[in-house]
Each structure stands twice: as C-alpha cells, then as structure tokens.
Amino acid sequence: MVTNDNHSLQVKALENGTVIDHIPQGVVQRVLSVLGLENCEEQIYMGANLESKKMGRKGIIKVANRFFEENEIDKIGLIAPTATVIEIRNYEIKSKTQVRIPDVVHKIVKCFNPKCITNKESVPTHFYVIDKSDLKLRCHYCEKITGRKNIEYK
C-alpha cells in the first residue's frame, strides 16, 4: 500500500473512509485522540505542519473504513473549527462537510471550576456554547464559564 523510496512516500487511494482536511496547526493529535483513532486498527495516515495556501500550516488525517456521526463531527468542530470532513465511498467523494462549533458540548471538555460536581464525582460534563467566536462554554451544573484559554480536553 505504501511505496517508500528516498524521494517520496506515496499513499494509495482510499477506497472507503474519511479524510479530515484543513485541521489547524497543533491540534492533529488532539483530533486523533478525541475521535479514538490513536488505537484504531484501520489504515490511518496523518500529516501535520503541512504547507497550505489557505491556512499557512495545516494538518490532515485520512482513515480507512471509518465514518463519523454528527456528534463526532461536532467534536472535531470544537477542536478544529476550520476542518473539512470528506467521506469517501468506492473511491468517490460521497459528502464534504464544513465542521461547525456545536451549541452544546457533552463529555469531552473538563469544567474549569475545580469545585464543580463534574470534577468531584463521576458526572459527565455538559456545557452550553455561549460565544462561538471566542469559544466560551457555560457549565450546566456550576454555571461557571470555561474559555478558550482554559479548555482542557478529557
């Protein structure tokens, strides 16, 4: 599937699977992790810090035989708001989705407030996105705001 000589590494066409393109610099690993692809057994390719005319630097992920549901695409949107998710079936593009920042964030982010019940007991976090441009999440339980700078992914 891969030919590797001293000049190039060529990756064969994807028959079925997903390409996640235009991932912002520095978050490819986080996207892999949030989608549970770090230990995935399908063929997977990842590129980071690649040149992009549109973005300067970008990352890309290509995974065989995996397709993502709307809630997974929303997770990508939170971490990589510029990303495009391209579904490939039988070597053809079946769909191309520009991700978006979701209205509600469930489970994947830690609440910034150490006293929040979600940090004391095994209660999954739940946030409302109250500002999409500056990314501010209001906790459903303690109502404290977790901002872009304080976001930690679980």
Place this chain on the structure above:
Amino acid sequence: MVTNDNHSLQVKALENGTVIDHIPQGVVQRVLSVLGLENCEEQIYMGANLESKKMGRKGIIKVANRFFEENEIDKIGLIAPTATVIEIRNYEIKSKTQVRIPDVVHKIVKCFNPKCITNKESVPTHFYVIDKSDLKLRCHYCEKITGRKNIEYK
C-alpha cells in the same frame, strides 16, 4: 506539500529529515511520543496499520529536518525493535540504521516496583537489559525485574 484529491494523498519528497520505517503495529504513537514529535513544528507524516509484505502490518513516520542521536535510536529500539531509521540529506539516503535493543535504559521506562525510590522521589529510572529476546529490565536501584508485559513508558 500535499495534494489531496478523492483518489490519493501524495506527499512530496523529503529534502532533509528522517524516515522511521517498519514500526510494529500499535506502537507508532508511542514512538512519536518518546521522540517528542507529538508537538514538533516540522512537517511530519505518519502512517499506521499499513500493509507490509515483510511484517503483515506496519507503521511509518517521516519527519522533516529532524535527525536522531544514538540514544534516541536506542529508545526507538526498545519500543519498535524491527524499525529501520533512514536519514535523508539533500533528497538522498545518507544512512540506514537497523535499530537494536539497548543494553541500558535510562529514564523512559517506569520501574514496576511501586516501592522503588524512582516511584517515590524524582530520581530518573535506570535499568540494565538482562534479556533482549523477552525484554527484561533490571532496575539499578531496587534490582526488581520489569518485563515486557509490565512496561510502562514515562
């Protein structure tokens, strides 16, 4: 650097950098992590679960403008004993190294013994490799054996 159509993802030749080929299945992420490449700012390309005539499944890492010292190649050897490290300079193969399991392992592995000083205080671990085929490491401090099944990387 990358052209991506619905059929293929092509990666341009590496001018200067390193290719780590024939990484056993399931350890590509660990190799990235132990070499500190997860947050590297150079162009990096990774493939996992790829078909390999020799190995069944394999992983590969390709990183621009990074070269590895002997102690780093030994770290790769511990995690990925089948790997080959190929150094590229000016589009040509400068050297090709078959990694080996090192005689001494410093810092990268946790001691299996919870009472060991390295788990109580901030003392870096240090092991002697006493069995390379079955991978057994004897701790310099507590003399307990950490085996392949119990190895945790730090």
